[in-house]
Amino acid sequence: MITSFLTRYLLVPVVSADTGININLVNPLKTGQTIPTLLSRLFTALVYVAAFIAPVFIVWGAFQILTSAGNSEKLASGKKTILYTVLGFLLVLAAKGIVDIVKKVLGA
Numbered sequence: 001m002i003t004s005f006l007t008r009y010l011l012v013p014v015v016s017a018d019t020g021i022n023i024n025l026v027n028p029l030k031t032g033q034t035i036p037t038l039l040s041r042l043f044t045a046l047v048y049v050a051a052f053i054a055p056v057f058i059v060w061g062a063f064q065i066l067t068s069a070g071n072s073e074k075l076a077s078g079k080k081t082i083l084y085t086v087l088g089f090l091l092v093l094a095a096k097g098i099v100d101i102v103k104k105v106l107g108a
Helices: 002-019 035-066 072-106
Strands: none
Touching: 035 072
16 A cells, blocks of 8 residues: 555655656646645634634633633633633634735735
8 A cells, every 4th residue: 555655655756857747736726726826715714713712612601701700710711701702703813904915015
């Protein structure tokens, strides 16, 4: 199995380059897409995922606070859950903003 992998993916291009056979590599980014475009789409998707997950964790933190029944550890845990969720979501938004700013500055 390893020999088959080496022969198929590593040795064939080297042998083919020496024999003059052309190897066409397919662009995984599709035609006309660039890395900045890919990063922008990736961070946009990340914002959508974070926008779905953040309210779930905020509700979970609120549930922890409501069910703490005077237990200061559970109350603190609920507050931390909400705080870290909001900070995480802001971080995701900042990352998306930074990618967009860099993309505009570089003219991509």
